[in-house]
Amino acid sequence: MxxxxxxxxxxxxxxxxxxxxxxxxxxxxxxxxxxxxxxxxxxxxxxxxxxxxxxxxxxxxxxxxxxxxxxxxxxxxxxxxxxxxxxxxxxxxxxxxxxxxxxxxxxxxxxxxxxxxxxxxxxxxxxxxxxxxxxxxxxxxxxxxxxxxxxxxxxxxxxxxxxxxxxxxxxxxxxxxxxxxxxxxxxxxxxxxxxxxxxxxxxxxxxxxxxxxxxxxxxxxxxxxxxxxxxxxxxxxxxxxxxxxxxxxxxxxxxxxxxxxxxxxxxxxxxxxxxxxxxxxxxxxxxxxxxxxxxxxxxxxxxxxxxxxxxxxxxxxxxxxxxxxxxxxQKAKKKLWLSLLIIFYIFPMFIFQTVHAIATGNGEWNYRRHIGLFLNTYEKDKNQWIFLEPAGYIPYFSGLKTIDEVGLVDKEVQREIQKDKANFWMNTVKKRKPKYLLSYEDLYQRKDAEYFRLHYRLVKEFRIKDHLKSDYKLIEKIYILKPSGSDYNLYERID
Structure with a gap:
């Protein structure tokens, strides 16, 4: 042809x-x-x-x-x-x-x-x-x-x-x-x-x-x-x-x-x-x-x-x-060259990306979105603020007003970082008093834990290990092989 x-x-x-x-x-x-x-x-x-x-x-x-x-x-x-x-x-x-x-x-x-x-x-x-x-x-x-x-x-x-x-x-x-x-x-x-x-x-x-x-x-x-x-x-x-x-x-x-x-x-x-x-x-x-x-x-x-x-x-x-x-x-042995490329590079990379997509999709869509949906149901007043990082899934699905730790969606955080980078997070909490804090760490174990014990209560612990199950055994093995996501603790202001 x-x-x-x-x-x-x-x-x-x-x-x-x-x-x-x-x-x-x-x-x-x-x-x-x-x-x-x-x-x-x-x-x-x-x-x-x-x-x-x-x-x-x-x-x-x-x-x-x-x-x-x-x-x-x-x-x-x-x-x-x-x-x-x-x-x-x-x-x-x-x-x-x-x-x-x-x-x-x-x-x-x-x-x-x-x-x-x-x-x-x-x-x-x-x-x-x-x-x-x-x-x-x-x-x-x-x-x-x-x-x-x-x-x-x-x-x-x-x-x-x-x-x-x-x-x-x-x-x-x-x-x-x-x-x-x-x-x-x-x-x-x-x-x-x-x-x-x-x-x-x-x-x-x-x-x-x-x-x-x-x-x-x-x-x-x-x-x-x-x-x-x-x-x-x-x-x-x-x-x-x-x-x-x-x-x-x-x-x-x-x-x-x-x-x-x-x-x-x-x-x-x-x-x-x-x-x-x-x-x-x-x-x-x-x-x-x-x-x-x-x-x-x-x-x-x-x-x-x-x-x-x-x-x-x-x-x-x-x-x-x-x-x-x-x-x-390639004019000589082009099919061989192409076959080698596909077998030893394109196909392995495709499989790698497939596994990565399944695992990361679980950590993002099933896990992090779950946190946002929980907050959406838990807090009906969408004028309340949450302080967290990052500012994607959870703010989107919760609908809450958001302060993020980098300052992508809130300029006041940037000013706090410029004033005192080492203590900007704590300074923001004390100054802005957000109703919710979503943290990677246990705030009751920090050096300033007393402040959080007085002003915030632990609402829920979110753990990635609880989201590594699937009805399909192969997919579950992928979840366990490459768990994607971070553990969070959700705190609510009590005063």
Whole structure:
């Protein structure tokens, strides 16, 4: 069959990949921070304010565009039913993004189809699709920019899409900046429409922040910087980097500091990239963009001690792209190469992610959501406050007003951290007197236990060990093998 008769095969690959990944919806593996964005969207629905607690404005979500998209899905499907349609939407957008990427890198439609499916079932691709974060939209927009803006040469796309990309996440300036630099070196001229798009995007997101929230940078970025700020020496920074890079460059996080699997894959990625760019091919322009961006994004975020997995999902995928291209384009023993890749890497990684999704989905959806639902029933007055960390599942399902320990959804915590970081938690409790405290520790065993004995009573102990059962023995074994979640103690103020 000729290539002209295979034009629809990549489209079929998109549909098959999306349907295949829908199985992961049954794991209920949804990222904690997704519920922050969704509560902000529902706050906009209920109060007409982008916030987290009633009519108080705060950029509690890192992503403005995804908040608006989530708002629309809540409006259409209702608060009780919007999650699954939104996750399917995210998965579709991500897979279409991989479709665009395949078109700028490969010629054969069969190669594109295989590429779309294998990229789609990598662990970070599954997480982008089903964890409820904004990266499905982001990957779609970034790959659409490469395909329509730079592969097809659509100038209007180069102007418009940077605005949407920056409105999704402000740190995408790294991606847009990398594209600009590679384009400048490659074509030896300044791309003025793209510069205009970048200026409009930066002006739009910063202007929106300033006009609506009275701040230039999103509150979430400021809060994390304040809460996680550590002053390290050069030697400490180097040690920190060597301890963490292996678990973030690759797709497999393992306990401990040394991850040989990631180091092997990283080496293979580099070798494949060097092999491909030695060939004189127009696609090298895009290979340079995605590979340099992957490295720059990883280095910047690890150097800033950002250890949240989602910052690394897109770079992990893009850094692995040269490996797939190298194997798909082997003329001799291609089936052997592809079989070895699937048997020894793709399939094990897929199984690992499946086990991880089932275990973590239990710890998040079945356990942490259970705490939120308990509070929702226990406390009918939704104007009462709870002080806890993190601010995702439990505030969302409890409906209570929330103070979080990082200050993502409450700016007063940030001020307390700046005044007295060592004692900010206790100072916040005494000053704000929240009705509920949800703590990882036994407050009656602290050095200031007397205060809690006088003012708070223990309501309930939540233990992850109580949520490691299932009617299905295999799933129960997975729960026990990889228990996900933390023990909590719930306290209620008595005066």
């Amino acid at each position: 000729s290539e002209t008769k295979n034009l629809k095969i990549p489209i079929y690959a998109v549909l098959f990949t999306v349907i295949f990944k829908l199985l992961f919806l049954f794991t209920h593996y949804i990222q904690e921070d997704a519920f922050i964005s969704w509560r902000v969207a529902q706050n906009l629905l209920d109060y007409g304010v982008i916030g987290f607690n009633g009519n108080t404005k705060i950029s509690a979500s890192t992503t403005h565009l995804y908040v608006f998209v989530s708002y629309i899905f809540n409006l259409i499907f209702g608060k009780e039913n919007f999650i699954e349609p939104l996750l399917i939407f995210n998965s579709i957008l991500f897979t279409i993004g991989s479709f665009f990427l395949s078109h700028v890198l490969l010629k054969s439609n069969w190669q594109k189809a295989i590429f779309i499916f294998l990229i789609g079932i990598l662990p970070p691709s599954i997480k982008i699709s089903i964890l409820g974060m904004e990266y499905g939209i982001l990957f779609f927009l970034e790959m659409a920019l490469l395909y329509y803006g730079f592969h097809k040469g659509k100038k209007w796309v180069q102007i418009i899409l940077p605005v949407f990309i920056l409105f999704t996440r402000i740190d995408t300036v790294i991606f847009l900046g990398t594209v600009f630099l590679i384009d400048l070196f490659w074509n030896k001229k300044i791309n003025w429409p793209y510069i205009l798009g970048g200026i409009l995007g930066i002006a739009a997101v910063l202007g929106f922040n300033w006009i609506y929230f009275g701040e230039v940078i999103n509150n979430t970025i400021v809060a994390k910087k304040i809460a996680y700020d550590n002053h390290f020496t050069l030697v400490q920074n180097i040690e920190y980097f060597t301890q963490n890079f292996a678990n973030f460059w690759g797709m497999l996080k393992l306990p401990g500091d040394f991850n040989p699997v990631t180091i092997i894959i990283l080496t293979f990625e580099l070798l494949c990239f060097v092999y491909l760019i030695r060939q004189k091919n127009k696609r090298n322009y895009f290979l340079w963009i995605i590979f340099i961006f992957g490295w720059i994004k990883q280095v910047i975020f690890i150097s800033q001690k950002s250890l949240f997995d989602w910052y690394y999902w897109v770079p992990q995928i893009l850094l692995f792209v040269p490996v797939l291209i190298f194997i798909l384009e």
